[in-house]
Amino acid sequence: MTASVTRQEQPVGLLVTGCIDFANAEALAAEGQAILARLPDAAGEWVCHLGGLTAGNSITAAVLLSWQRVARTRRHQLTVTAMPDRLQAILRASNLLPVFNPVK
Secondary structure: OOEEEEEEOOOOEEEEEEEOOOOOHHHHHHHHHHHHHHOOHHHOOEEEEEEEEEEOOHHHHHHHHHHHHHHHHOOOOEEEEOOOHHHHHHHHHOOOHHHHOOEO
16 A cells, blocks of 8 residues: 655644555655654644545554654654544554544
8 A cells, every 4th residue: 555744834744645554654654754853843833634544553653653752852742633533542542642632
């Protein structure tokens, strides 16, 4: 499956499309980390929009955690929007849902 992560301008952050799986997770994590590392510090809240994500699974959660770590090292919160229900359930069961401040 194919997936992509691109820089989103308004609101500032990431836009994810496709399906994050074992075959592409490492590359997508690195791409997202590089984008976040280049965002301006004055950008305010950073958002990761998952509206184009076709599936949410545990590997998606791991990629999101890697992006959240980058955001926090830059003193930002990465808020996730349009999180699929299945991914939300995985994060809730793992007690990780509050880490992402999800917004529907």
